[in-house]
Amino acid sequence: MSTMQARAPDNLHIISLGQAQAGIRDEVLAGLQRQRKSLPPKLFYDAVGAGLFQELCTISAYYPTRTETAILKQQAGSIARALGEHTLVIEPGAGEMRKIRLLLAALRPVGYTAIDVSAQQLVREAERLAREYPWLAVTAVVGDFHDARVRRVLTDASGRPVLFFPGSTIGNFEPSEALAFLREARALTGDSGGCVIGVDLVKARSVLDLAYDDPEGITARFNLNLLARLNRELGANFDLAQFRHHAFYDESLQRVEMHLVSRRAQEVQVAGVPIPFRGGESIHTENSYKYHPQQFERMARDAGFERVRWWTDAQSWFAVFLLGA
Numbered sequence: 396m397s398t399m400q401a402r403a404p405d406n407l408h409i410i411s412l413g414q415a416q417a418g419i420r421d422e423v424l425a426g427l428q429r430q431r432k433s434l435p436p437k438l439f440y441d442a443v444g445a446g447l448f449q450e451l452c453t454i455s456a457y458y459p460t461r462t463e464t465a466i467l468k469q470q471a472g473s474i475a476r477a478l479g480e481h482t483l484v485i486e487p488g489a490g491e492m493r494k495i496r497l498l499l500a501a502l503r504p505v506g507y508t509a510i511d512v513s514a515q516q517l518v519r520e521a522e523r524l525a526r527e528y529p530w531l532a533v534t535a536v537v538g539d540f541h542d543a544r545v546r547r548v549l550t551d552a553s554g555r556p557v558l559f560f561p562g563s564t565i566g567n568f569e570p571s572e573a574l575a576f577l578r579e580a581r582a583l584t585g586d587s588g589g590c591v592i593g594v595d596l597v598k599a600r601s602v603l604d605l606a607y608d609d610p611e612g613i614t615a616r617f618n619l620n621l622l623a624r625l626n627r628e629l630g631a632n633f634d635l636a637q638f639r640h641h642a643f644y645d646e647s648l649q650r651v652e653m654h655l656v657s658r659r660a661q662e663v664q665v666a667g668v669p670i671p672f673r674g675g676e677s678i679h680t681e682n683s684y685k686y687h688p689q690q691f692e693r694m695a696r697d698a699g700f701e702r703v704r705w706w707t708d709a710q711s712w713f714a715v716f717l718l719g720a
Contacts, residue, residue: 407525409518410548412538420629420666426678427670433679434621436567441624445490445516447617456609458602459563462713463593467497467561470706470715475501477704477717478589483508483554485583487540492520494561498591499528505554506532510540541579549583556588563595563713566650566684570694573684577698577718589719590700597685598712600644607642607651607683615640618653618680631665641677653681688714
């Protein structure tokens with residue numbers, strides 16, 4: 396473990412835990428060599444993908460970001476009162492740290508710890524946040540939230556731990572994985588802390604279809620950029636014109652699935668390994684599970700949270716949950 400040297404505000408502390416894994420090659424090849432090809436959705440968010448996602452958040456069809464943002468703005472005071480004082484906010488995958496800004500004035504935590512594997516963005520955004528809020532102790536941890544070394548850093552921090560996990564990212568987990576994550580969060584936050592988690596709710600298929608296959612084609616570009624990233628980083632030779640974006644809502648599983656479908660039979664080289672595709676064969680790139688509020692509450696209670704509260708919008712499209720002991 397080392398402390399990175401950087402010109403930074405006095406209220407910013409930067410910790411680098413090093414690279415926990417050796418790149419994405421092995422994970423990508425394992426996914427593409429399965430009988431049903433798949434890639435993890437975390438690969439969407441390189442610099443190009445992050446920019447496309449921000450563009451997606453500006454269009455009318457894509458409701459999750461603006462709906463969650465409105466809830467956080469409107470309910471910041473209620474959330475802060477429910478959490479109480481002397482909190483330490485911990486945000487895995489902090490990205491641009493936009494949504495935490497909606498809570499800081501009301502919550503006034505003793506500290507904010509941002510965790511991300513993307514060192515350049517994390518340090519840049521943490522420095523910006525520290526300058527905007529000079530009263531706030533900001534810690535940027537370059538590493539994977541699931542790394543045991545991150546847990547040691549968090550254990551040593553002062554304040555009642557509050558996990559902040561917005562953006563309905565928990566919907567990308569399989570239900571069993573989501574339960575395991577909540578149990579992990581319960582162990583981390585203990586009896587005195589809590590969690591604030593964004594959850595996308597079950598709604599009409601027409602709304603979901605439009606959000607994940609928007610008329611502007613931004614979701615398609617976002618999905619296809621995953622292949623462009625493999626071309627850039629792994630020397631792959633995907634022809635993006637030979638794949639198409641496909642998204643649909645499976646009502647029986649309560650999830651939106653996103654795929655990249657091969658338009659023809661072809662062979663693609665990825666990191667020097669040949670990957671054959673049949674015409675119509677797809678790469679499964681993302682699941683986005685949707686929950687009824689009572690479903691997610693049951694899951695939270697199964698994970699050990701005894702106090703569950705949520706806030707939603709007028710259409711009940713999205714919910715912000717507060718979980719406590």
